[in-house]
Amino acid sequence: MSQKRILIIDDDPSFLEICSAILIEYGYAVDTVNNTADGLENLVSRRPDLIILDVMMAAMDEGISFATSLKKRDDTGRIPIMIVSARPDTEKGYKRTIDQDMDWLAADIFMEKPVMPQDLLHNVSLLLGKAG
Amino acid sequence: MRRFANLSVRQKIAASTFVVIAFITAVSWLSIQLIVFPNLTRQIVSRGLTIAESIAARAQRYLTANDKPNLLDVMFTEKWMNPNLLYIFVLDASHRVVAHTFLSDFPDALIQDNILAPGQGRQTRLIETSMGSVYDTALGLYEGIHPIATVRVGLSKGSIDQVIHPLVQILLGLLTLVITIAVFLSTWFSRQITDPITQLSNLAGEVSRGKFGESGNLRALVKCWKREGWKLSACPAYERGAPPCWLRDDVPGQEGGELDSPEERPLKCLDCQVYQTEAGDEIAQLGDAFCHMLFKLDLYQRELRQTNEDLRKLNRSYMDMLSFVTHELKTPIANSTMSAHSVLQRIFGPLTPMQQRMVGLICRNLDQSMTMIRNYLDLSRIEKDELRFTPLILRLGSEVVESVLAELSAMISAHGMEVESTVGEDVVLEGDSELLRVVYRNLVGNGCKYGRAGGRIRLRAIDEGDRYRFEVWNDGQGVAQEQMERLFQKFTRIAEVQQGANKGTGLGLFICRTIVNRHGGKIWAEGQEGEWINFIFELPKSQGRSLVS
Numbered sequence: 287m288s289q290k291r292i293l294i295i296d297d298d299p300s301f302l303e304i305c306s307a308i309l310i311e312y313g314y315a316v317d318t319v320n321n322t323a324d325g326l327e328n329l330v331s332r333r334p335d336l337i338i339l340d341v342m343m344a345a346m347d348e349g350i351s352f353a354t355s356l357k358k359r360d361d362t363g364r365i366p367i368m369i370v371s372a373r374p375d376t377e378k379g380y381k382r383t384i385d386q387d388m389d390w391l392a393a394d395i396f397m398e399k400p401v402m403p404q405d406l407l408h409n410v411s412l413l414l415g416k417a418g
Numbered sequence: 419m420r421r422f423a424n425l426s427v428r429q430k431i432a433a434s435t436f437v438v439i440a441f442i443t444a445v446s447w448l449s450i451q452l453i454v455f456p457n458l459t460r461q462i463v464s465r466g467l468t469i470a471e472s473i474a475a476r477a478q479r480y481l482t483a484n485d486k487p488n489l490l491d492v493m494f495t496e497k498w499m500n501p502n503l504l505y506i507f508v509l510d511a512s513h514r515v516v517a518h519t520f521l522s523d524f525p526d527a528l529i530q531d532n533i534l535a536p537g538q539g540r541q542t543r544l545i546e547t548s549m550g551s552v553y554d555t556a557l558g559l560y561e562g563i564h565p566i567a568t569v570r571v572g573l574s575k576g577s578i579d580q581v582i583h584p585l586v587q588i589l590l591g592l593l594t595l596v597i598t599i600a601v602f603l604s605t606w607f608s609r610q611i612t613d614p615i616t617q618l619s620n621l622a623g624e625v626s627r628g629k630f631g632e633s634g635n636l637r638a639l640v641k642c643w644k645r646e647g648w649k650l651s652a653c654p655a656y657e658r659g660a661p662p663c664w665l666r667d668d669v670p671g672q673e674g675g676e677l678d679s680p681e682e683r684p685l686k687c688l689d690c691q692v693y694q695t696e697a698g699d700e701i702a703q704l705g706d707a708f709c710h711m712l713f714k715l716d717l718y719q720r721e722l723r724q725t726n727e728d729l730r731k732l733n734r735s736y737m738d739m740l741s742f743v744t745h746e747l748k749t750p751i752a753n754s755t756m757s758a759h760s761v762l763q764r765i766f767g768p769l770t771p772m773q774q775r776m777v778g779l780i781c782r783n784l785d786q787s788m789t790m791i792r793n794y795l796d797l798s799r800i801e802k803d804e805l806r807f808t809p810l811i812l813r814l815g816s817e818v819v820e821s822v823l824a825e826l827s828a829m830i831s832a833h834g835m836e837v838e839s840t841v842g843e844d845v846v847l848e849g850d851s852e853l854l855r856v857v858y859r860n861l862v863g864n865g866c867k868y869g870r871a872g873g874r875i876r877l878r879a880i881d882e883g884d885r886y887r888f889e890v891w892n893d894g895q896g897v898a899q900e901q902m903e904r905l906f907q908k909f910t911r912i913a914e915v916q917q918g919a920n921k922g923t924g925l926g927l928f929i930c931r932t933i934v935n936r937h938g939g940k941i942w943a944e945g946q947e948g949e950w951i952n953f954i955f956e957l958p959k960s961q962g963r964s965l966v967s
Contacts, residue, residue, distance in 0.1 A: 298749060298753070300749075300750070300753040301749075301752075301753055301756075304753060304757045305756075307760075307766070308756075308760050308765055311766060312765075372745075372748055372752060399748070399749070399752035399753075400751070400752035400753070400755035400759075400788060401752075401756055402756070402759055402828075403756065403759050403760040403763055403765055404763060
């Protein structure tokens with residue numbers, strides 16, 4: 287079984303470091319970028335099996351918009367996305383509940399920071415298992 | 419007396435005036451009847467005596483010198499000179515008529531009407547004759563002790579009445595005039611008092627109904643009171659409900675509401691053109707004082723409103739700052755939590771027992787900080803009225819309770835708690851799942867923190883028709899009965915509860931109550947101090963829409 291590749295997109299370098307350290311420790315290949323533009327480039331060049339995505343980066347719902355655009359594309363639409371946000375969804379700044387978001391994204395998993403390592407690993411393996 | 423007390427001031431003044439006038443009239447009438455008329459009669463009657471005395475001398479001379487023509491001459495002269503004199507006659511000692519003024523036969527019956535007793539000098543009697551009522555005066559003439567003659571003078575009572583009657587008529591006329599004038603005066607006077615007072619009480623009524631400062635109606639009213647006295651309806655500004663004229667920018671020399679001293683700065687009204695404070699009588703002064711009071715009240719009210727607005731802004735910026743700071747804190751603490759837990763879970767290799775303990779301590783403190791940050795974020799949202807409430811049909815068991823228990827599983831096991839939940843899949847209601855998760859997170863978290871270590875937490879849901887009753891019970895120290903209600907207040911920390919436990923923010927239950935209230939429900943606590951505590955909240959099944967399961 288080939289090594290699964292995970293792309294983490296977040297503008298918080300600490301989160302990138304911790305998250306990638308944990309995932310690498312569990313045998314995943316991890317790429318980290320701090321914006322969605324680099325993320326898109328990475329998607330094309332490295333073809334990751336899973337994306338871990340922050341919601342709020344430069345723009346209020348940059349992550350959500352990015353996820354939506356990915357889901358619409360044929361080449362990326364099947365890649366599972368795990369949304370991770372520092373804000374509880376009641377504070378996202380736009381009027382949708384978490385459930386509405388999940389329906390709307392037709393995806394995948396929403397996690398609120400702080401993300402517990404065991405939950406992260408559990409969800410990652412769940413999404414990769416489903417995708418695989 | 420009570421009836422009098424219930425009368426209006428105007429009625430009281432009118433009644434008092436009427437009573438006083440009636441009293442004066444009665445006294446006047448009595449004094450005229452008892453003093454003036456008898457005196458007048460006496461005056462006229464004494465005139466009869468004077469005439470009789472003037473005749474007496476001639477009569478004596480006639481009797482001694484037989485000078486009859488002279489006597490008759492005097493008698494007729496007197497009769498002509500006094501129109502009310504009916505007759506004069508002289509009787510001798512044996513009551514025979516010796517001279518009389520009757521042009522016809524002498525009426526003999528007249529002699530018997532007024533006979534002097536022996537030795538009596540004079541006597542006046544009211545007698546009835548064929549000529550009508552007559553005041554008859556008899557004057558006896560004596561020589562030594564022997565009566566020699568009697569002079570009789572008759573004055574017509576009718577003629578006296580003819581004098582008195584016009585007098586009575588004049589008096590009555592005067593009295594009527596006085597009463598009429600007094601009634602008009604008292605009415606005018608009472609209007610002078612009551613009308614302005616009525617207007618003042620109307621003004622006070624407007625203020626008490628909270629119309630103060632509303633579109634300037636009251637100010638126009640006050641101004642009119644000043645300008646027109648009590649003719650309020652005459653003011654065009656009041657009738658139109660126009661804005662306060664002296665607060666308009668286009669009135670030179672006037673700035674909004676600075677009415678500290680209207681005497682120094684006469685206010686000018688665009689509608690009325692004139693405004694001046696003229697403190698006249700006491701009522702005008704009262705009105706002036708009242709209007710000043712209103713101006714001041716208005717000024718203070720606007721100051722208060724401004725202060726309130728300033729405070730609201732300040733509070734808002736404080737809440738913004740709180741929200742900003744807690745949010746900024748959240749990211750580093752979330753990262754620390756994640757890395758500390760990954761170390762604790764030995765993802766990066768084994769730990770010595772002491773390392774394990776220390777990292778465990780770090781994790782617990784970080785978890786606690788995270789709870790505080792969540793609470794403060796919730797508080798700032800509540801205070802800024804930004805708590806978004808999006809009710810959807812949800813299954814409370816799986817969507818709220820289970821996810822909270824999963825989230826808190828580390829904490830529950832750390833405290834050795836045993837959680838029993840009977841909130842099943844059949845519990846369906848319309849609510850905001852995120853907010854209800856906050857409620858359960860706080861209540862179950864409290865149960866862990868303040869409950870007996872190794873104790874039980876029991877979650878129940880009871881169907882009560884149109885609403886559900888939810889309970890979060892735990893055994894432990896509980897809270898004294900009198901402190902139950904305080905639990906839900908902001909920043910409340912019950913000292914007994916806190917003993918030996920982690921310090922909370924004092925916000926969790928306040929947030930729970932806010933959320934439950936937002937759902938149209940209520941929350942309270944029951945318990946037995948030292949034994950158990952039960953947090954109970956009721957939520958309506960529907961938020962006003964039809965519930966589709």
